[in-house]
Amino acid sequence: MRTSLLRRLVFGERLPTSRAIHERLPKLLALPVFGSDAISSSAYATEEILLALALAGSGALGYSVGVGAAIGLLFAIVAISYRQTVMAYPSGGGAYIVARDNLGLYPGLVAAAALLTDYVLTVAVSIAAGVAAIVSAVPALVPDREALCLLCIALIMIANLRGAKESGRLFAGPTYLFIASVVLMLVVGGVRLAFAAGPAVRVAAPQLPAELQPLTIFLLLRAFASGCAALTGIEAISNGVPAFRPPESRNAATTLGWMVAICLTLFVGITVLARQFHIAPDPTGHETVVSMLGRAVFGVNLFYYFLQAATAAILVLAANTSFADFPRLSSILARDGYAPRQLANLGDRLVFSNGIVLLGVFSALLIILFKGRTHLLIPLYAVGVFISFTLSQAGMVRHWQKVRTPRWRLYAAVNAAGAVATAVVLLVVASVKFVHGAWIILLVIPLLIPLFRKIAQHYRDLAAALTMDGYVIPRGLRHTVLVLVPGLHRGVVSALLYAKSVAGECEAVFVEIDPAETPKLQEQWAHLRLGVPLTVLKSPWRSLTQSIIQYVRTLRAEKGVDVVTVVVPEFATARWWHKLLHNQSGIMLKLALMFEPGVVVTNVRYHVHE
Numbered sequence: 001m002r003t004s005l006l007r008r009l010v011f012g013e014r015l016p017t018s019r020a021i022h023e024r025l026p027k028l029l030a031l032p033v034f035g036s037d038a039i040s041s042s043a044y045a046t047e048e049i050l051l052a053l054a055l056a057g058s059g060a061l062g063y064s065v066g067v068g069a070a071i072g073l074l075f076a077i078v079a080i081s082y083r084q085t086v087m088a089y090p091s092g093g094g095a096y097i098v099a100r101d102n103l104g105l106y107p108g109l110v111a112a113a114a115l116l117t118d119y120v121l122t123v124a125v126s127i128a129a130g131v132a133a134i135v136s137a138v139p140a141l142v143p144d145r146e147a148l149c150l151l152c153i154a155l156i157m158i159a160n161l162r163g164a165k166e167s168g169r170l171f172a173g174p175t176y177l178f179i180a181s182v183v184l185m186l187v188v189g190g191v192r193l194a195f196a197a198g199p200a201v202r203v204a205a206p207q208l209p210a211e212l213q214p215l216t217i218f219l220l221l222r223a224f225a226s227g228c229a230a231l232t233g234i235e236a237i238s239n240g241v242p243a244f245r246p247p248e249s250r251n252a253a254t255t256l257g258w259m260v261a262i263c264l265t266l267f268v269g270i271t272v273l274a275r276q277f278h279i280a281p282d283p284t285g286h287e288t289v290v291s292m293l294g295r296a297v298f299g300v301n302l303f304y305y306f307l308q309a310a311t312a313a314i315l316v317l318a319a320n321t322s323f324a325d326f327p328r329l330s331s332i333l334a335r336d337g338y339a340p341r342q343l344a345n346l347g348d349r350l351v352f353s354n355g356i357v358l359l360g361v362f363s364a365l366l367i368i369l370f371k372g373r374t375h376l377l378i379p380l381y382a383v384g385v386f387i388s389f390t391l392s393q394a395g396m397v398r399h400w401q402k403v404r405t406p407r408w409r410l411y412a413a414v415n416a417a418g419a420v421a422t423a424v425v426l427l428v429v430a431s432v433k434f435v436h437g438a439w440i441i442l443l444v445i446p447l448l449i450p451l452f453r454k455i456a457q458h459y460r461d462l463a464a465a466l467t468m469d470g471y472v473i474p475r476g477l478r479h480t481v482l483v484l485v486p487g488l489h490r491g492v493v494s495a496l497l498y499a500k501s502v503a504g505e506c507e508a509v510f511v512e513i514d515p516a517e518t519p520k521l522q523e524q525w526a527h528l529r530l531g532v533p534l535t536v537l538k539s540p541w542r543s544l545t546q547s548i549i550q551y552v553r554t555l556r557a558e559k560g561v562d563v564v565t566v567v568v569p570e571f572a573t574a575r576w577w578h579k580l581l582h583n584q585s586g587i588m589l590k591l592a593l594m595f596e597p598g599v600v601v602t603n604v605r606y607h608v609h610e
Contacts, residue, residue: 082392130318
């Protein structure tokens with residue numbers, strides 16, 4: 001009862017299936033649920049550009065605006081392409097569905113593997129970046145970075161287990177507050193520049209590398225590849241179209257348009273303002289570029305702390321995009337037979353609970369492995385998403401060629417441009433980030449494909465083994481029941497009475513561990529007069545499990561018994577800790593018998609009342 005009450009308090013009341021349509025998201029709630037990842041990327045994408053350019057010295061930082069403009073153009077191309085995907089595939093599924101339907105099974109599985117790994121990385125990167133914003137404002141928390149990351153993952157996981165609509169309400173406020181705080185910073189910063197007021201606080205330039213690299217095309221490409229983190233999350237809406245209120249496609253497309261406008265404004269604005277205020281990145285990671293820019297624009301006051309709080313909140317809550325999409329994509333894979341079927345089950349709150357928990361576990365492991373450092377996680381980040389971008393847009397080109405709706409050539413050209421652009425960026429990102437950690441993702445994605453195939457093969461083999469086609473139903477089964485007798489007490493008598501009620505053939509079995517106890521038990525058994533024979537199994541090696549298994553195999557092999565039911569007497573104690581005071585050999589026996597063919601294990605509990 002207490003557990004049930006706690007569950008309701010934490011996760012909320014159970015929802016009937018009929019409530020599913022009412023749990024759909026309106027546009028204002030869908031934007032923070034599916035757009036928080038893309039919107040939050042503006043908080044660290046500029047910093048990643050500057051960190052790469054800083055390797056060539058402070059003079060190279062001036063190229064950040066040009067690199068940011070190129071990324072903004074790419075963002076617009078990909079967004080237009082995904083709007084067409086949203087309209088063409090109202091069932092959702094994103095890159096996996098589009099690639100599978102139009103390019104074939106293996107491209108679809110590659111897209112799915114790329115997206116799943118990217119969703120896990122999105123949670124880890126977003127949480128790490130959010131905690132970085134917190135420790136920038138409160139340096140005393142730096143030693144607790146990992147613990148804060150894990151706490152944030154747990155809180156977001158619990159919020160999503162409460163349901164999509166409720167998590168949308170929880171995260172809407174921080175998302176819109178972040179947008180408002182950054183827009184305010186851009187406006188105030190623009191006013192200061194227009195009136196030549198200068199920064200409110202002079203931000204000291206962090207220490208740049210002692211040995212500078214030459215400013216080469218490769219370094220500019222590295223800055224471009226790092227800044228392409230701004231595009232992560234742009235595909236989220238196409239994966240979650242069924243979560244929108246009807247008309248789903250139209251509402252999803254409108255929300256996508258809002259998200260793109262907001263993302264471009266924030267990212268380009270921060271990049272330009274950082275250049276105008278001569279902000280240089282901190283390679284130690286102790287303070288973020290947004291934090292330095294906020295101090296330069298506002299000074300260290302209430303507005304600055306509001307900006308930092310909003311930035312930390314949106315970065316942490318950006319992980320919610322993955323918690324919305326990872327379970328949904330996993331459920332589609334499970335429905336198609338390429339992932340465990342449990343991932344397709346809806347939980348009490350009409351969300352895919354198993355997928356939510358699985359994502360939380362994987363992302364927590366990444367945080368621990370990379371010590372919660374954003375800069376260590378970023379190189380792994382954008383590879384998977386650009387693989388899915390490219391496959392999705394290439395699949396859409398093939399889609400238009402098949403359906404040939406009005407203006408299909410124009411639509412195909414738009415998607416073809418998106419496919420070419422993202423393929424080029426994929427090559428750039430993979431090459432410049434390869435030695436910095438991208439090789440891990442390029443190794444993990446191909447390894448997931450055979451795993452998907454193995455799961456699908458298992459389900460096919462299982463279906464073939466269980467099919468009724470050509471199956472001849474046996475006329476009858478010879479069944480016997482064995483009751484394990486550890487000693488003689490009331491619980492054993494209850495088990496014997498149960499065994500006699502379910503089968504004609506019934507036998508009690510006692511494994512002799514101490515030969516001195518056997519005569520006393522046989523004498524008590526004779527006085528009991530239940531009409532059940534007692535068999536004593538010798539066990540010189542004092543093994544209960546092996547003796548029982550060997551006897552069961554003998555019954556089936558030599559006496560032609562088809563099914564053996566093994567009855568295990570148990571007594572339920574009045575207090576949970578009483579269980580720790582008794583032998584638990586029955587548990588090991590049940591686990592061992594689970595793998596024996598033709599064996600059924602039954603527990604008969606006798607409740608002990610004080």
